[in-house]
Amino acid sequence: xxxxxxxxxxxxxxxxxxxxxxxxxxxxxxxxxxxxxxxxxxxxxxxxxxxxxxxxxxxxxxxxxxxxxxxxxxxxxxxxxxxxxxxxxxxxxxxxxxxxxxxxxxxxxxxxxxxxxxxxxxxxxxxxxxxxxxxxxxxxxxxxxxxxxxxxxxxxxxxxxxxxxxxxxxxxxxxxxxxxxxxxxxxxxxxxxxxxxxxxxxxxxxxxxxxxxxxxxxxxxxxxxxxxxxxxxxxxxxxxxxxxxxxxxxxxxxxxxxxxxxxxxxxxxxxxxxxxxxxxxxxxxxxxxxxxxxxxxxxxxxxxxxxxxxxxxxxxxxxxxxxxxxxxxxxxxxxxxxxxxxxxxxxxxxxxxxxxxxxxxxxxxxxxxxxxxxxxxxxxxxxxxxxxxxxxxxxxxxxxxxxxxxxxxxxxxxxxxxxxxxxxxxxxxxxxxxxxxxxxxxxxxxxxxxxxxxxxxxxxxxxxxx
Amino acid sequence: xxxxxxxxxxxxxxxxxxxxxxxxxxxxxxxxxxxxxxxxxxxxxxxxxxxxxxxxxxxxxxxxxxxxxxxxxxxxxxxxxxxxxxxxxxxxxxxxxxxxxxxxxxxxxxxxxxxxxxxxxxxxxxxxxxxxxxxxxxxxxxxxxxxxxxxxxxxxxxxxxxxxxxxxxxxxxxxxxxxxxxxxxxxxxxxxxxxxxxxxxxxxxxxxxxxxxxxxxxxxxxxxxxxxxxxxxxxxxxxxxxxxxxxxxxxxxxxxxxxxxxxxxxxxxxxxxxxxxxxxxxxxxxxxxxxxxxxxxxxxxxxxxxxxxxxxxxxxxxxxxxxxxxxxxxxxxxxxxxxxxxxxxxxxxxxxxxxxxxxxxxxxxxxxxxxxxxxxxxxxxxxxxxxxxxxxxxxxxxxxxx
Numbered sequence: 001x002x003x004x005x006x007x008x009x010x011x012x013x014x015x016x017x018x019x020x021x022x023x024x025x026x027x028x029x030x031x032x033x034x035x036x037x038x039x040x041x042x043x044x045x046x047x048x049x050x051x052x053x054x055x056x057x058x059x060x061x062x063x064x065x066x067x068x069x070x071x072x073x074x075x076x077x078x079x080x081x082x083x084x085x086x087x088x089x090x091x092x093x094x095x096x097x098x099x100x101x102x103x104x105x106x107x108x109x110x111x112x113x114x115x116x117x118x119x120x121x122x123x124x125x126x127x128x129x130x131x132x133x134x135x136x137x138x139x140x141x142x143x144x145x146x147x148x149x150x151x152x153x154x155x156x157x158x159x160x161x162x163x164x165x166x167x168x169x170x171x172x173x174x175x176x177x178x179x180x181x182x183x184x185x186x187x188x189x190x191x192x193x194x195x196x197x198x199x200x201x202x203x204x205x206x207x208x209x210x211x212x213x214x215x216x217x218x219x220x221x222x223x224x225x226x227x228x229x230x231x232x233x234x235x236x237x238x239x240x241x242x243x244x245x246x247x248x249x250x251x252x253x254x255x256x257x258x259x260x261x262x263x264x265x266x267x268x269x270x271x272x273x274x275x276x277x278x279x280x281x282x283x284x285x286x287x288x289x290x291x292x293x294x295x296x297x298x299x300x301x302x303x304x305x306x307x308x309x310x311x312x313x314x315x316x317x318x319x320x321x322x323x324x325x326x327x328x329x330x331x332x333x334x335x336x337x338x339x340x341x342x343x344x345x346x347x348x349x350x351x352x353x354x355x356x357x358x359x360x361x362x363x364x365x366x367x368x369x370x371x372x373x374x375x376x377x378x379x380x381x382x383x384x385x386x387x388x389x390x391x392x393x394x395x396x397x398x399x400x401x402x403x404x405x406x407x408x409x410x411x412x413x414x415x416x417x418x419x420x421x422x423x424x425x426x427x428x429x430x431x432x433x434x435x436x437x438x439x440x441x442x443x444x445x446x447x448x449x450x451x452x453x454x455x456x457x458x459x460x461x462x463x464x465x466x
Numbered sequence: 467x468x469x470x471x472x473x474x475x476x477x478x479x480x481x482x483x484x485x486x487x488x489x490x491x492x493x494x495x496x497x498x499x500x501x502x503x504x505x506x507x508x509x510x511x512x513x514x515x516x517x518x519x520x521x522x523x524x525x526x527x528x529x530x531x532x533x534x535x536x537x538x539x540x541x542x543x544x545x546x547x548x549x550x551x552x553x554x555x556x557x558x559x560x561x562x563x564x565x566x567x568x569x570x571x572x573x574x575x576x577x578x579x580x581x582x583x584x585x586x587x588x589x590x591x592x593x594x595x596x597x598x599x600x601x602x603x604x605x606x607x608x609x610x611x612x613x614x615x616x617x618x619x620x621x622x623x624x625x626x627x628x629x630x631x632x633x634x635x636x637x638x639x640x641x642x643x644x645x646x647x648x649x650x651x652x653x654x655x656x657x658x659x660x661x662x663x664x665x666x667x668x669x670x671x672x673x674x675x676x677x678x679x680x681x682x683x684x685x686x687x688x689x690x691x692x693x694x695x696x697x698x699x700x701x702x703x704x705x706x707x708x709x710x711x712x713x714x715x716x717x718x719x720x721x722x723x724x725x726x727x728x729x730x731x732x733x734x735x736x737x738x739x740x741x742x743x744x745x746x747x748x749x750x751x752x753x754x755x756x757x758x759x760x761x762x763x764x765x766x767x768x769x770x771x772x773x774x775x776x777x778x779x780x781x782x783x784x785x786x787x788x789x790x791x792x793x794x795x796x797x798x799x800x801x802x803x804x805x806x807x808x809x810x811x812x813x814x815x816x817x818x819x820x821x822x823x824x825x826x827x828x829x830x831x832x833x834x835x836x837x838x839x840x841x842x843x844x845x846x847x848x849x850x851x852x853x854x855x856x857x858x859x860x861x862x863x864x865x866x867x868x
Contacts, residue, residue, distance in 0.1 A: 443511060
C-alpha cells in the first residue's frame with residue numbers, strides 16, 4: 001500500500017528568481033537606468049556600461065563597466081558608432097564578466113549616439129554568446145537631433161533586431177507628444193526615461209512575479225512576435241477606488257498604444273494584471289471586459305495574473321503586443337538570412353512544460369509548479385550556440401521598429417502548441433461565472449468605481465435577502 | 467409655433483414619456499395647460515435603445531397631450547439624460563483690442579467661445595455653457611459686462627457636454643415625427659428650474675432627480691450651477707433588484723415597489739408579509755416586507771452614496787444652505803428623504819414643481835418636474851434672450867444637428 005505522508009504538500013514554489021540583469025549602455029541608457037534604479041528595482045541587477053567615465057561615475061548602478069580605456073581614454077565616443085564599437089571590443093572581457101550568471105539580459109540603450117549605437121549591439125551579441133536571453137529596449141532619437149543620428153540609430157536597431165530575442169523600441173518623437181508643448185526639454189527626456197523604466201520594470205515583474213496564471217518568456221515572445229512590427233506597450237497602475245478601470249485607462253493612454261486603437265489590429269495581446277492580496281476576481285473581470293472592447297474577436301489574449309503582497313492596494317496592468325508592419329504576422333515564413341544565424345534558445349521546445357499553467361482551472365494553475373526557469377532553457381542555448389556573426393549593419397529594412405528573433409526552420413512546426421494553448425487561455429478568462437444583470441443584460445453596463453451597478457446591490461454586497 | 471407664449475416640454479424618460487404643454491403669462495408665471503404621457507418602451511438608462519418603438523411612444527404621448535390641452539404641437543424642448551453627460555467648470559478669457567475698452571456683446575460671445583476651448587473627447591459635443599460669473603479687469607462678480615469698461619474680460623462657465631451621437635439620437639427621434647426641436651436641455655438642469663426658487667439657488671442647493679433609468683444631479687451655489695451630472699442608475703434598477711431578489715416578474719416588481727416599497731428599515735413588524743395576488747386574483751406568493759425594503763434600501767443607499775462621493779470631489783457640497791431636493795419618479799418612494807438626510811447629513815426634501823400653476827395634479831407630481839422644468843427653461847430662454855441668462859447653444863453643434 002502506498003502511504004502518503006500526512007503533511008504531503010504540493011511542491012513548494014521556489015523563492016529563487018531568474019537571474020536578470022539590466023544593462024544600460026551609453027548616456028541615454030544610463031539615464032534610463034538611473035530612473036529604473038531610483039524607481040525601485042527588485043529582483044534584478046543593474047549594470048552600467050559607458051565610454052564616458054564622468055557619466056559612469058554619476059550613475060547609481062551598482063556594477064559599472066568602462067569601455068575602451070585606450071580607445072576613448074575615458075571620454076565619450078563622440079557620436080561615432082565605429083569608435084563605440086571598438087571601445088566595446090577592447091573591453092569585451094570586462095563586459096563578459098559583468099554579464100555572467102544572468103539568464104535574461106535587458107539591454108537599454110539610446111540609439112543614435114556613439115556608444116549606444118556602436119557598443120550596445122556588440123554587448124547584446126556577447127550576451128547571446130553567453131547564453132542569455134536578450135531583450136533590447138531602444139530609443140530612437142528625436143527628429144530634431146538630425147538625420148545622421150537617425151540613420152545611425154536605425155542601423156543599430158537593425159543590428160539589434162538580428163541579435164536580440166526581442167526588441168522593444170520607443171520613438172522619442174512619439175514620447176514627445178506626451179509632453180505638454182510648454183514643458184521643458186528636461187521633462188521631454190525624463191518622460192522617455194520614465195517610459196523605459198516603466199516597461200523594463202513591468203517586464204521584470206511580469207517574469208519574476210509568481211503568478212496565479214503565470215506569464216512566461218514564451219508568452220512574451222509570442223506577444224512580440226511580428227516581423228518589422230510596431231511594439232505596443234502599455235502600463236498602468238492605480239490605487240484609486242476604481243483602480244481596475246483607472247489602471248487600464250492609464251495603460252491605454254501610453255503613446256505606444258494610441259489610446260487602445262492600435263490594439264484592434266493586434267494578433268496577440270499579452271495582459272498581466274497584478275495586485276495585492278485585495279485584488280478581486282470582479283476587478284479582473286471588469287478590466288478584461290473593458291479591454292475586450294479594444295481588441296478584435298480573433299485576437300489571442302495571453303492572460304496572466306499575479307498576486308504580490310508588496311503591491312498593497314495598487315493594481316497594475318501591463319499590456320504588451322505588436323502590430324505587424326505587413327499584412328500578417330505569421331512567423332512560418334523562413335527568412336534565408338536567418339538560416340545561417342545560430343539557433344534561438346529553444347523556448348518552444350519546452351512549451352509543453354509551460355502549457356499546463358493555462359489550461360487548468362484557476363485554482364489549479366497556481367500550484368502547477370511551472371517554474372519560471374523551465375521556460376527559459378538557457379542550458380542548451382549556452383552550449384549549443386556558435387558565436388553570432390558580427391554582421392555589418394544592415395539597412396535594408398525600412399525603419400524596423402520591433403523585430404523579434406525569427407523562428408528557425410526546425411522550430412516552425414512547434415509554433416502550434418503555444419498558440420492552441422493560448423486560445424484556451426483566452427476562453428478561460430471569459431468563462432468566469434456570468435453575473436446576473438436581469439433586465440439590463442443586454443444594455444451597456446454602468447460601471448462606476450469598479451462596480452457594475454446593474455447587478456443588484458444586495459448581490460454585490462453579499463447580503464442575504466431571504 | 468402659433469403663439470410665442472405657448473411652450474411644450476418633452477421628456478423621453480426610461481419609464482415614461484411625457485409631454486407638458488405650458489403657457490407663459492405676461493407676469494412671468496407659468497400655467498400648465500395639459501400633460502400627455504405614455505409608458506416608455508425602447509429606452510434604457512435615459513437613452514434610446516430601440517428607435518422605432520421609442521418614436522411610437524413619443525408620438526402617442528404627443529397626441530395625448532394635444533388632446534388634453536387642445537393645442538397643436540409643432541415644436542418642443544427636449545430633455546436629455548444618460549450617463550455619458552459630463553460637466554466641468556472652466557474660465558474663458560478675452561482681451562479687448564488696444565483701441566477699444568468698452569465691452570460689447572460680441573466680446574461676451576467670444577469669452578464664451580474661449581471658455582469652451584478645452585479638450586473634451588472628440589465624439590462629445592457641448593450641451594450647455596452656463597455662465598457663472600464675469601470678471602472684468604479682475605473685478606469679480608459682474609453680472610452683465612456689456613457696456614462696462616475694461617481691457618480684460620473673463621467668465622466662469624459651467625459646461626455640460628455629452629456624446630454627440632447619443633444626443634442626436636434623441637433629437638432625431640423627435641424630428642422624425644415630425645416635430646421641431648427648439649432646444650435640448652439636460653434633464654437635471656430643467657428640473658432645477660422649477661424645483662428650486664431663486665432664493666434657494668442663492669443659498670446653495672442640490673437637486674437630485676431620480677428617474678426610471680438615471681439619477682441626474684445639479685448643484686447650485688451662489689445662485690449659479692457649480693456641479694452637475696448624471697448617474698446611470700434609477701428606479702428601473704430598484705425594480706430589477708426586487709424582481710431578481712424576490713423572483714417575481716418585472717411588472718409585478720414595479721407594482722410592488724410603488725405600492726408597498728419603502729427605503730426605511732426596521733419600520734415594519736417582524737415577520738410582516740405582503741400577499742402577492744397572481745393574475746387570476748388568487749393568493750400567490752407571500753413576501754416579507756423587510757426583505758423588500760432591504761433590497762430597496764441597499765440600492766438607494768448605494769446610489770446616494772455614489773452621488774455623494776462624486777459631489778465631494780469638489781468643495782461646493784459643504785456650502786449648501788438650502789439643502790437637498792429630491793424629485794423624479796423615485797422620490798415618491800417612502801422614506802427617501804430620510805435616507806438622503808442620513809447620508810448627506812443635511813436637510814433633504816421631496817420636491818415638485820413650485821413655480822407653476824394650472825393642472826395641480828401634474829404640478830404637484832415630482833414625476834413631471836423635468837418636463838415642467840423645460841417650460842420654465844424655455845420661458846427663461848425666450849424672455850432673457852438678450853441677456854442669455856442660460857447659455858443656450860445655437861452654435862455649430864446645434865445647427866449641425868438640424
